[in-house]
Amino acid sequence: MHTSLLQHIQKHINLEPSEIDILESALSISKIKKKELVLQEGQVCNTIYFIIKGCMRQYIINSKGAEQTLQFGIENWWITDYLSYHNHIPSHFYIQAVENSIVVAIEKTTLEAILIEIPKLERYFRIVSQKSFGAAQMRIKFLFTMSAEERYHHFNNLHPEFVQRVPQYMIASYLDFSAEFMSKIRAGKV
Amino acid sequence: MHTSLLQHIQKHINLEPSEIDILESALSISKIKKKELVLQEGQVCNTIYFIIKGCMRQYIINSKGAEQTLQFGIENWWITDYLSYHNHIPSHFYIQAVENSIVVAIEKTTLEAILIEIPKLERYFRIVSQKSFGAAQMRIKFLFTMSAEERYHHFNNLHPEFVQRVPQYMIASYLDFSAEFMSKIRAGKV
DNA sequence: TAAAAAACTTGAACTACTTCAAGAAAAGTT
DNA sequence: AACTTTTCTTGAAGTAGTTCAAGTTTTTTA
Numbered sequence: 001m002h003t004s005l006l007q008h009i010q011k012h013i014n015l016e017p018s019e020i021d022i023l024e025s026a027l028s029i030s031k032i033k034k035k036e037l038v039l040q041e042g043q044v045c046n047t048i049y050f051i052i053k054g055c056m057r058q059y060i061i062n063s064k065g066a067e068q069t070l071q072f073g074i075e076n077w078w079i080t081d082y083l084s085y086h087n088h089i090p091s092h093f094y095i096q097a098v099e100n101s102i103v104v105a106i107e108k109t110t111l112e113a114i115l116i117e118i119p120k121l122e123r124y125f126r127i128v129s130q131k132s133f134g135a136a137q138m139r140i141k142f143l144f145t146m147s148a149e150e151r152y153h154h155f156n157n158l159h160p161e162f163v164q165r166v167p168q169y170m171i172a173s174y175l176d177f178s179a180e181f182m183s184k185i186r187a188g189k190v
Numbered sequence: 191m192h193t194s195l196l197q198h199i200q201k202h203i204n205l206e207p208s209e210i211d212i213l214e215s216a217l218s219i220s221k222i223k224k225k226e227l228v229l230q231e232g233q234v235c236n237t238i239y240f241i242i243k244g245c246m247r248q249y250i251i252n253s254k255g256a257e258q259t260l261q262f263g264i265e266n267w268w269i270t271d272y273l274s275y276h277n278h279i280p281s282h283f284y285i286q287a288v289e290n291s292i293v294v295a296i297e298k299t300t301l302e303a304i305l306i307e308i309p310k311l312e313r314y315f316r317i318v319s320q321k322s323f324g325a326a327q328m329r330i331k332f333l334f335t336m337s338a339e340e341r342y343h344h345f346n347n348l349h350p351e352f353v354q355r356v357p358q359y360m361i362a363s364y365l366d367f368s369a370e371f372m373s374k375i376r377a378g379k380v
Numbered sequence: 381t382a383a384a385a386a387a388c389t390t391g392a393a394c395t396a397c398t399t400c401a402a403g404a405a406a407a408g409t410t
Numbered sequence: 411a412a413c414t415t416t417t418c419t420t421g422a423a424g425t426a427g428t429t430c431a432a433g434t435t436t437t438t439t440a
Contacts, residue, residue: 122316
């Protein structure tokens with residue numbers, strides 16, 4: 001396993017050397033090719049992914065057959081469908097690699113075993129998921145209060161590198177407007 | 191403390207009698223009058239609230255001075271601003287009682303102490319917040335894929351009691367359309 | 381139980397966005 | 411280097427919603 005997950009965990013809790021050993025032996029990295037899907041709509045989600053390198057996204061296919069990105073994940077983010085994961089119900093989402101990516105993929109059974117061996121990790125996941133929930137609430141705030149153009153500029157200011165990395169149409173759908181409209185915003189034609 | 195919080199916790203983890211004692215003595219209930227604010231924009235949020243009875247909401251005031259509800263909480267829900275709570279930063283939100291409510295209000299210092307005494311509770315909060323995050327993602331999905339009318343009918347089917355309980359204009363803003371438009375949807379004039 | 385405040389309704393005018401269609405540019409593949 | 415696929419751009423026409431203003435109904439308060 002790459003050290004970045006350990007570092008991320010140790011930002012929030014202290015691990016003993018023995019606990020690090022347990023993690024090292026239980027977890028491994030995997031590579032995911034650009035465009036590869038790790039979850040599809042209708043499947044039950046049994047895995048959580050920590051992104052070591054690259055970029056993933058969670059998206060849906062709407063009633064018109066178009067993809068809409070709900071969530072991006074980059075280095076040091078977790079990505080999964082928690083509702084499907086916890087309730088054993090079919091997922092509404094696709095999870096896909098936007099770039100060739102390196103992740104730590106943890107199966108539910110593995111994670112449950114690790115959490116029993118290292119109960120301290122419950123705290124880590126608690127804090128991380130509370131912060132994610134907080135971020136989701138801010139996201140809803142921005143969707144509610146800003147115009148399309150404001151959302152674009154705000155996102156562009158906050159994550160300029162990111163806008164370079166992924167196709168514009170994915171960002172447009174993440175910000176909830178059409179790719180065509182994004183093009184016009186960028187050209188100043190609005 | 192009312193038993194409903196204990197029951198909610200014990201849906202997810204098993205508590206020893208001694209642990210229940212600790213909780214009982216550390217926590218107490220408080221009453222919040224309708225329209226009373228427990229958090230205002232600009233304040234740092236240092237408390238999490240478990241709703242025993244009643245209804246709370248998290249809202250913002252937008253650039254036009256109008257309130258927009260981001261989140262409702264009813265019986266057996268937690269409500270707080272996790273981003274402000276964790277990062278000690280001023281909140282973007284107001285949290286207010288929609289009805290006269292009874293809550294367990296837990297200060298950050300109290301909660302941290304309890305979590306050290308009963309580490310098992312980390313698991314409870316981890317699971318609850320992961321599920322909340324999953325629900326927030328579904329919420330974004332619905333906002334993205336459904337028309338205003340679809341969102342109204344969907345919400346009305348899912349939570350019919352709830353629509354009776356709170357003013358329509360709050361539900362309209364939660365579903366991200368105007369109170370006037372909601373009136374037209376209900377009258378079938380759209 | 382009257383008065384005041386809060387919540388809901390209605391229609392008309394407006395607008396921030398979408399959709400469509402077609403072409404251009406950029407990136408990926410052999 | 412040529413071909414294919416993917417991504418981005420542009421304008422014209424359409425529409426799902428908003429905003430405003432005024433009136434009505436319901437709920438709360440004194």
